[in-house]
Amino acid sequence: MSEIKSVLRYVFTLLVIMPTMIFALGTAGNDLNFDGIDDVAVVADHALLDSLAKQYTIEAWVNLSAFTTAPRIIDRANVFSLYLDATGGNHFEFFSYKNPAVILKSNALTTAGWHHVAVRRIKQGANYTTTFFVDGLPSGSSSTSADLVLLAGNTPVTLGNTLMTGMVLARPWKGQLDEIRLWKIGRSDAEIAANRGIPLTGGEAGLLALYELNEGSGQAFADKSVNHLNGTMGTNPLTVDVNDPNWNPSLATVGLNLTAPNSGVLTIGAPLAISWVADPALTAVNILFSVDGGVSWMYVVYGTANDGSYSTYVPGYPTAHALFRVADPTNVSRFDDSDAILTLSGVGSWQKTVTKEAEDAVISKPMHINWDGHAFDCTFIYTSHDLEGIAEITVTIPADGLYSLWGRSRSKGSTRNSYFVSVDGGNEYVWDTEKRDLWIWDKISHRGLTGVAGVSAEIDPLLFTLTAGTHKIKFRGREHYTRLDRIRLTNDLTAGYWDEPATWVELVNPPDGEDGGVVVRGTDYLITWKSRNISNEVTIEFSKDDRVFTSPILIARGTDNDGSYLWHVPDESVDDAFIRVSDGDGGGCPMDQNWDAFTIINPSPQITVLTPNGGEKWQVNTSHEISWSSKNFSNAVDVALSVDNGKNWTTIATNKPSIGAFTWLVPNLPSDVCLIK
Structure with missing residues (x-):
């Protein structure tokens, strides 16, 4: 049996942070x-x-x-x-x-x-x-x-x-x-x-x-x-x-006692049998490893059965400072580490990586495919409803190993940044994507019970023990409009990814927003975009109430790729309007469109008092013309007078045309702060 007998401290790292020993723990009882x-x-x-x-x-x-x-x-x-x-x-x-x-x-x-x-x-x-x-x-x-x-x-x-x-x-x-x-x-x-x-x-x-x-x-x-x-x-x-x-x-199951691995050199990717004895009242244990002598820790598996053994593969992280740990999931102060520092050694070309496009998944609605100029192949998947929609991606793993899963995602707003993720029908994890309106590669993690959405994850990164062959990765919609471009599996746990498409176009205006935007019908509107490594011409299209551009309306074909185009907005109201900019003659990638629909609205109604227009001096009991004009308005109007600079109003005419005039007899109410409306 073994027991923790040393002072705990907390250390900040970029990996999973656990209470750690100042020195490696692990001597068995x-x-x-x-x-x-x-x-x-x-x-x-x-x-x-x-x-x-x-x-x-x-x-x-x-x-x-x-x-x-x-x-x-x-x-x-x-x-x-x-x-x-x-x-x-x-x-x-x-x-x-x-x-x-x-x-x-x-x-x-x-x-x-x-x-x-x-x-x-x-x-x-x-x-x-x-x-x-x-x-x-x-x-x-x-x-x-x-x-x-x-x-x-x-x-x-x-x-x-x-x-x-x-x-x-x-x-x-x-x-x-x-x-x-x-x-x-x-x-x-x-x-x-x-x-x-x-x-x-x-x-x-x-x-x-x-x-x-x-x-x-x-x-x-x-x-x-x-x-x-x-x-x-x-x-x-x-x-x-x-x-x-x-x-x-002792191998009595008192406390926690990691029995293997406890020392030596382990070959990356080789089968690894982790064994322990633990308090029999525990139904599950966590298994972790460290590559820096116990300063920081990553999970090999979370909540595996407390049956004394777990089969995996040596992690892909070359180091001469490795430790393994078995821990109580309910009490972070209860754990046992390897008796001595281990070495994880890479032999040959052990690194393996598999990349798949999200849109290659088998999709069930309301999971959909849509366009984005910064996505690979200009396409991505998303769900249009919370807690609905499934995308199942089949991958072929070239070698046995312990793999991390990466996703290239784009999220915006407070309710558009998470998926449920599972592998081969196993546990379903909550992956909180980055809350930024940018395409970002991110190691898939699990919020767990102690994580905070957008701040921290309990398990970061998630690691999966996979054998060579076919596996299925399922993304289930959790929050609507969380976009996923592509995924990557790798056994190289030192890897980081920042790659993006070599050519792209990005629509800047109209902008995306949580509630879209508005454009006035029959006016001129400046469409703007940015691009990289595309041709000298672009095609611009318009879609009414249809995000997927089933029947696009051409705005301009082959216009100069100078980043802007002045568009005369159609003289009609549209609830959900979309603009698409694409390379050359259009119809293919690179292309981009606004994600959040904008609305084409009627111009605001306007009434303008023509006379009096300010500065006039009218004598009481004399007659003068009051006139007005209007725009985008055809209903009858009322006319009112204020002699106290707008604090109080008295109606002086009713049911007049939207454009008109009438002769008014000035009342005996002397004032130098009169207003007409």
Whole structure:
């Protein structure tokens, strides 16, 4: 078993940031290996041991390699004994010397290897109930016998054997013992199950003694609890003797212990078997690697089953400073690293890259294909509705490896920048694209639970273990109008991409915008564009209510590629209007169009007062003409007077034509701030 025992710090990098050790962690924990003949470990008698009485919990991790006669796990002569019995199948037994004939039995074990065993006595109502637990679950029948209370004693506690008079060293354990825990309380079912694989601090309430057995050498082993009931090896605590068990690297599933890879030189692209042992209460673990000695980390896989092994390929990142890590997905402070720095070595032309156009995908609506002058082949895909539309791209991988997936995307606004991504029908990830209205290559990442859209991702980059052959990559619409141009898979994890089309044209005006724009019908409007490496002429087209230009209306063919064209807007209203600029005679790439539709609207109605026009001095009770004109307006008008500079108005004529005049008798309301409207 292993446990984190060093100070954590946080380091900023461009990779996935995890709490990291100042020095590489990864030395496995240890256990005691008993020879099955005469080995023993001893905890001297102490008055505190008598606190194991009416209520108690006794726990151990055990791995029996060969059977002997009733081999002892934990024993206190004349007080209690926990052991394994083969009668009727290998099962655990426990008794108190108050009445050794009352024996509590677990169910028979069905598998070999490491097991967690616990015996617990707890008061339930008026009775005390004693129960076995094997691998976190109740096992066998419980007993309410009063004979399972533990008596006070004056003998030591022994591990792996007994010092009982008449059978001294005659009940040897052959195999390994680890993580011995003695509690003076009855632990709950949930506590036993959930904490059997979690390293303790030693300060837990009710803990009498904790033997982690991690020393790895020497004649003594420590009690990590506050009671310090330390133990010694063999029958002579001062020197090595034949009764000493051996220290042994442990594979008990306590904490987290990365068992491979732990050292050496790994060839990039070669098969890599990552193995570990971990707290059995964990359903999943994360596996990561570092190329800079533990400063920063990348995920090999996130949330893989806690079954002890994961097969992948050596990452494509040449370095002499590599480490691997197994980590608890629910607690970033629980992890274990390789025991030593590794080297990842590239041999030959190991780099492999596959590029595919997004529009080559098999598409289901509302996923669509459209045009953009800065996209490769001028085309890209997008979904027109949130949470709908699928594009499935088939790729052929040339070699086994651990691959990163890149996408060239363009996003704008607060709701146009994410896809769901999955490979070969696996987990679906949330990829937040860059929130910029530019075509950008980006390693596909996963927002996860801790990421923030547009700020950070929990897994960055996503890596995929792929074998040579055909694979399917699925992009499912998450937010509408998120554009995807092409994808790239590479096993070269050092690679970066900035490539763009060698020739392009970009429509500048009319501009794109979240809500489009407006143009007035029957007016002149300046269309502008930029380009690179295209011909000296362009074609400009117009489309009404049709983004895909099914029936384009020609504005100009073969006009000079000078970046601008003055267009006389048709004298009609159009709700969704589009302009397209293309190279030469048009009809092909390079070409570009406005993405967000603009609207052609009627001119704003205007009414202009002609007389009076300001500055006139009209006498009261005299007649004068009031006249007006209008534009884009044909309804009747009313005429009003203000004698207080527009604060208050009085109607002086109604239902007049939109263009007209009438003779007005000036009222007896002297003022030098009069207005007509």
